[in-house]
Amino acid sequence: xxxxxxxxSLVLAxxxxxxxxxxxxxxxxxxxxxxxxxxxxxxxGLWVFxxxxxxxxxxxxxxxxxxxxxxxxxSNSLLPVYYKFTGVWGGHEGSLxxxxxxxxxxxxxxxxxxxxxxxxxxARVLSVMGIISVCFLVFMLFTSxxxxxxxxxxxxxxxxxxxxxxDFGLIVHPPMLYMGYVGFxxxxxxxxxxxxxxxxxxxxxxxxRPWTNAAWAFLTIGIALGSWWAYxxxxxxxxxxxxxxxxxxxxPWLVGTALIHSLAVTEKRGVFKSWTVLLAIAAFSLSLxxxxxxxxxxxxxxxxxxxxxxxxxxxxxILLVVIGASLFLYALRAxxxxxxxxxxxxxxxxFLLVNNILLVVSTAGILLGTLYPLIHEAVTGDxxxxxxxxxxxxxxxxxxxxxxxxxxxGSISRWKKTSVAYLKQQLAKVAIASVLLGIVVPLAITQEVxxxxxxxxxxxxxxxxxxxRDIQTKTANKGSFISGLKSLSLSYCGMQTxxxxxxxxxxxxxxxxxxxxxxDVRLAPGQGIEIGSYEFIFQGxxxxxxxxxxxxxxxxxxxxxxxxxxxxxxxxxxxxxxxxVQTEADIDVGFTRDLFAALGDPRGEDxxxxxxxxxxxxxxxxxxxFLMAGGGVIAICDRRxxxxxxxxxxVPGQTTDGLDxxxxxxx
Amino acid sequence: MNKRVKLFIPVAIFLVMAGFLLYGxxxxxxxxxxxxxxxxxxxFTQPSLYPELGxxxxxxxxxxxxxxxxxxxxxxxxxxxxxxxxxxxETEDDITFIGISYDYSTVEDRxxxxxxxxxxDFNVVDLDGxxxxxxxxxxxxxxxxxxxQGMILYRHIGAIDADVxxxxxxxxxxQIR
Numbered sequence: 001x002x003x004x005x006x007x008x009s010l011v012l013a014x015x016x017x018x019x020x021x022x023x024x025x026x027x028x029x030x031x032x033x034x035x036x037x038x039x040x041x042x043x044x045g046l047w048v049f050x051x052x053x054x055x056x057x058x059x060x061x062x063x064x065x066x067x068x069x070x071x072x073x074x075s076n077s078l079l080p081v082y083y084k085f086t087g088v089w090g091g092h093e094g095s096l097x098x099x100x101x102x103x104x105x106x107x108x109x110x111x112x113x114x115x116x117x118x119x120x121x122x123a124r125v126l127s128v129m130g131i132i133s134v135c136f137l138v139f140m141l142f143t144s145x146x147x148x149x150x151x152x153x154x155x156x157x158x159x160x161x162x163x164x165x166x167d168f169g170l171i172v173h174p175p176m177l178y179m180g181y182v183g184f185x186x187x188x189x190x191x192x193x194x195x196x197x198x199x200x201x202x203x204x205x206x207x208x209r210p211w212t213n214a215a216w217a218f219l220t221i222g223i224a225l226g227s228w229w230a231y232x233x234x235x236x237x238x239x240x241x242x243x244x245x246x247x248x249x250x251x252p253w254l255v256g257t258a259l260i261h262s263l264a265v266t267e268k269r270g271v272f273k274s275w276t277v278l279l280a281i282a283a284f285s286l287s288l289x290x291x292x293x294x295x296x297x298x299x300x301x302x303x304x305x306x307x308x309x310x311x312x313x314x315x316x317x318i319l320l321v322v323i324g325a326s327l328f329l330y331a332l333r334a335x336x337x338x339x340x341x342x343x344x345x346x347x348x349x350x351f352l353l354v355n356n357i358l359l360v361v362s363t364a365g366i367l368l369g370t371l372y373p374l375i376h377e378a379v380t381g382d383x384x385x386x387x388x389x390x391x392x393x394x395x396x397x398x399x400x401x402x403x404x405x406x407x408x409x410g411s412i413s414r415w416k417k418t419s420v421a422y423l424k425q426q427l428a429k430v431a432i433a434s435v436l437l438g439i440v441v442p443l444a445i446t447q448e449v450x451x452x453x454x455x456x457x458x459x460x461x462x463x464x465x466x467x468x469r470d471i472q473t474k475t476a477n478k479g480s481f482i483s484g485l486k487s488l489s490l491s492y493c494g495m496q497t498x499x500x501x502x503x504x505x506x507x508x509x510x511x512x513x514x515x516x517x518x519x520d521v522r523l524a525p526g527q528g529i530e531i532g533s534y535e536f537i538f539q540g541x542x543x544x545x546x547x548x549x550x551x552x553x554x555x556x557x558x559x560x561x562x563x564x565x566x567x568x569x570x571x572x573x574x575x576x577x578x579x580x581v582q583t584e585a586d587i588d589v590g591f592t593r594d595l596f597a598a599l600g601d602p603r604g605e606d607x608x609x610x611x612x613x614x615x616x617x618x619x620x621x622x623x624x625x626f627l628m629a630g631g632g633v634i635a636i637c638d639r640r641x642x643x644x645x646x647x648x649x650x651v652p653g654q655t656t657d658g659l660d661x662x663x664x665x666x667x
Numbered sequence: 668m669n670k671r672v673k674l675f676i677p678v679a680i681f682l683v684m685a686g687f688l689l690y691g692x693x694x695x696x697x698x699x700x701x702x703x704x705x706x707x708x709x710x711f712t713q714p715s716l717y718p719e720l721g722x723x724x725x726x727x728x729x730x731x732x733x734x735x736x737x738x739x740x741x742x743x744x745x746x747x748x749x750x751x752x753x754x755x756x757e758t759e760d761d762i763t764f765i766g767i768s769y770d771y772s773t774v775e776d777r778x779x780x781x782x783x784x785x786x787x788d789f790n791v792v793d794l795d796g797x798x799x800x801x802x803x804x805x806x807x808x809x810x811x812x813x814x815x816q817g818m819i820l821y822r823h824i825g826a827i828d829a830d831v832x833x834x835x836x837x838x839x840x841x842q843i844r
Contacts, residue, residue: 278677285681296692312692320685327678334674371687378690574774583795601714601794611795 003068006056007147010097013049013104014137016042020107020130024123036123040111043126046133047108050101057097057146058088067154070094070146075158079166086171087161092295092311093146095174099291100136102175102182103129110186110211117207124196128189135318143311166582169229177222177249181287183215184252187259188284188326191277195329198336200277205267208280210636212263213494216256217632223249224625231618232587239512239621242392247370248290251363255283258359260632261352268415269349274334275356281330285323286363292319293370344417351410358403365395404459404506407499408466430469434461456510463503467496491638498631501624508620517614520600524607531614534595535559536568538610541599549573551584554608556597558588568597570610585611594618707817708735709801716768716776716790723791725817731763732843733813736787737804738766740779745808748826752786755832761844767799768792812836814843 020042027035057070061084066072074091075084089095107129114122140146190208194200226246231239240246259279266276296312343349369387412426438458442450474492475484517531528537539555551573558565568586585598593616600609714722736752738745756764766787768776773792780790793799802811812821820839823831 274674282677292688316685316688316692319688323681324678324685327681331671331674331678335671371684374691375687378687598795601792602718603714604718 002056002059002063003065003147003149006053006060007145009049009053009056010137010141010145010147013046013053013100014134014141016045016049017130017133017137020046021127021134022130024130025127028120028123028127033119036119039123039126042130043104043107043111046130047104050097050104054088054097054101057094058085060147061085061088064158066156066158067149067151068146069148069150072150072155072158074161076161077157079158079161082171083161083166086165089174090161090165093140093144095178096136096140096144096295097146098175099178099182100133100140102178103133103136103185106183106186106211106215107133110189114207121193121197121207124193125186125189128192129185132185132189132322135322139311139314139318143314167229167233169225169233173222173225173229175222176218176225180215180217180219180222180256181249181252181290183211183218184256184280184284184287186211186215187280191280192326192329194273194277194337195326195333198333200266200273200337202267202270205263205276206641209260209263209267210641212256212259212280212283213632213636216253216260217629217636219249219253219256220625220629220632223253224622224629227625228622232585239618242369242389244370245294247366247392248286248293251366251370252283252286252290254359254363254366255279255286258356258363259283261355261359265349265352269343271343271349272353272356273337274330277334277337278330279356279360281323281326285319285326286367288319288322292316343415346413346418346420346423348410348413348415348418351406351413354406355403355410358399358406362396362399365399366392369395401455401459404463404502407502408462411495411499412466412470426469426473427466430462430465434458434465437461450514453510453514456506460503460506463499463506467500471496489638489640491635491640494631494633494635494638496631497634498628501627501629501631503624504620504627505624508617508622508624511617512615512621515616516618518611519613520609520611522603522607523610524605529612531612533561534565534614535562536597536610536612538608540606541602541608544571546573552599552602554597554599554610556586556610556612558595566595568595570597570599572599589619591619592617706819708733708811708813708819709798711791711798711801713767713791713793713798716766716773716780716792718773723789728763728765728789728813729817730815732761732815732840733763733765733811735765735767735811735813737793737799737802737807737809739768739807740775744826748808748828749783749786751828751832753784756786756788759840762840764788766790812839 020039023035023042024039026032027038059065060068060071061075062081064071064075064077064084066075070091070093071087074094075087079087087094089098107126110129111122111126114125117125187208190204190211194204223246226249227239230241259276259282262272262276262279265272292312292315296315369391372387408430409423409427413423435458438456438461439454442453442457446453471485471488474488475481478484478487519529519531521529523529523538525538525540528535530536535558537557537559539557541552541554544551544553551571553569553571556568556570558568566588568588570586571584573582573584583598585596587597588595593614596611596613596615598611600611602608708725710725712722712724738749752764755762764787766780766789768790776790776792780787791798802809808826810823810827811819812823813819820843821835823835827836
């Protein structure tokens with residue numbers, strides 16, 4: 001009964017989504033206020049029924065309703081209750097339901113938090129988001145219904161959730177990632193609206209920015225969680241593999257980053273308008289492309305969903321509608337939203353343009369690398385090509401190094417025109433200091449010449465010292481340093497926090513890549529190995545009982561410089577419920593290094609294979625990602641996104657009402 | 668180039684890409700699943716399911732036709748295909764059957780094989796999941812057919828029965844024998 005209710009809610013949600021995508025849009029063109037105002041209640045209705053539907057599937061999971069096919073293939077009566085709940089998004093159908101629930105949630109959020117949007121704009125935005133919901137609800141109901149019943153011979157028990165998914169990291173990773181993916185649909189809807197109205201002004205950019213930041217922050221966290229999971233659960237010390245599934249999440253992130261910067265220019269200076277619109281379309285399109293690639297099984301990957309080409313065909317049709325139609329609309333309408341303001345060669349606008357070009361070129365490189373095996377096969381008929389990390393690193397790392405060079409210059413320069421003398425005065429010392437320190441500090445600590453390390457440290461210092469210099473300049477005339485800090489706007493603080501995150505990530509990645517030590521050794525109790533100033537001594541393994549598992553618990557004592565330091569307790573757990581065993585690595589997370597121990601397998605007597613890693617600064621990778629996401633959130637809190645009227649005053653010559661004559665005529 | 672025409676570049680790029688994607692979907696779904704088909708079996712050194720037997724390396728099996736089956740005692744479809752494996756392991760003398768335990772519960776795997784019969788010539792455990800990841804395994808059961816040169820000829824996702832065997836494996840076996 002409950003699964004039927006869930007199915008029925010899905011159908012109702014689809015009906016509401018159809019109404020949402022049609023009625024307000026009709027209202028706009030008929031100038032019918034009533035139809036336009038329907039967009040809000042329809043959005044709420046869509047959200048409520050999606051939530052109900054999700055609740056029904058969760059109920060079926062929690063109550064072991066194995067007559068539902070999806071539950072039967074992704075759960076088991078012995079599964080712990082929290083994994084029963086997270087099993088809801090453990091497979092294709094359920095995660096698609098979560099995906100659409102999130103589209104509906106973003107739609108509902110826009111209808112809630114956009115009280116200061118003109119009604120006709122809101123109606124268009126919500127309508128466009130309604131169309132996205134319609135596409136994916138149709139896809140779900142006709143090809144991947146999570147409520148399908150196994151009418152004949154429902155199994156007595158389920159086949160269990162994939163053991164790899166029974167892990168905290170993978171519980172939170174997909175929802176965060178989807179929130180990011182789907183969140184770009186808001187920027188996309190705003191972009192389509194701008195193309196439809198032909199009106200793209202500072203206010204438009206101001207409405208779009210917080211939504212884009214929010215989606216980007218979710219995506220940042222989602223990607224970081226995925227990487228963190230790979231690091232601590234797979235336990236082979238890697239945190240990024242340039243796997244297609246990672247790439248398809250990373251591409252919308254890169255374009256989203258470009259979009260955030262381009263939106264800033266569009267808001268402040270009224271230029272790059274059609275470019276901003278294109279980026280907004282591209283960010284969401286790449287999210288959809290990612291969904292398509294993963295769910296159609298098009299490209300073989302370590303952790304993709306089950307393969308089903310027929311679903312792929314329907315998804316490709318959706319892609320054609322959503323991406324193809326919007327890019328076509330862009331081609332027709334982009335001249336209408338062209339910017340008119342001018343800027344010079346050393347303005348902030350130009351540096352942000354460079355930022356955009358670098359980010360888009362890296363995205364294009366990654367896209368090419370990801371799709372290349374497919375293209376190669378289509379052209380030559382030879383299926384034996386794979387593109388690996390060396391290609392991606394060659395493309396990506398130099399571009400990012402260049403990006404960082406421009407990052408500091410861009411964030412310190414001024415809009416419209418920045419004199420070269422000013423840049424020199426601000427940055428000459430910063431440049432010299434970062435290059436010198438970048439060479440001297442690593443050299444002093446390691447006593448070896450390592451150019452990539454020099455470069456990474458110098459680039460990170462270039463960002464950090466640049467931030468310090470800029471804050472110093474900005475607070476110089478504000479009396480005390482504290483009152484100066486208080487006068488900084490939140491969007492400025494957000495920007496610098498995110499940039500600081502970038503510096504931290506660079507340090508983390510570079511230091512970890514170069515200085516990690518990884519050893520797999522066979523150790524008998526009492527034996528040990530020495531890595532750097534640490535000595536790891538294996539004390540043996542004993543059987544312990546956990547609440548729902550039995551484990552071989554190892555004990556590895558760590559000495560630092562010969563003195564007792566700490567004890568790592570890696571475990572190998574056999575869960576009673578499924579009989580599956582999880583290797584639980586024990587990681588001592590430190591600010592400057594992680595100590596990592598995991599049990600391999602027993603090797604006769606009392607000896608075990610023990611995997612021991614010393615990973616310097618690896619924590620900084622996730623710290624940096626967290627800072628970036630935090631920066632995005634801080635920027636959202638800026639007052640000006642909540643001030644109703646100020647939108648129309650800042651940028652002279654542009655209005656939010658009606659069509660700006662200077663814009664509509666330009667082409 | 669005309670400025671208006673330039674604006675159609677994004678949609679043109681997208682349509683070309685969509686063409687490739689469509690081509691990708693049109694490929695034989697049986698060849699899609701593995702990037703490893705027509706490539707060598709990844710090298711590995713893994714312990715035996717029976718600790719007293721030490722460990723096996725991929726090199727030990729060169730020169731033989733291999734049927735590599737990834738399975739786990741917890742996995743119902745693996746139970747389903749198990750009797751069929753017992754059957755063909757009797758009749759197909761020139762094929763070396765290698766079982767790779769997908770879960771890590773070596774005790775239960777050993778019990779399972781003791782109770783229901785052992786179709787495998789060699790039993791390997793993949794304790795840390797590294798071999799599974801090298802093979803790009805998405806779940807259990809999965810089966811790889813490997814020729815005498817150590818190249819993967821075919822990968823099957825899901826349980827194998829007589830139909831699958833006759834349709835997919837027998838023609839390939841005829842070629843390499």
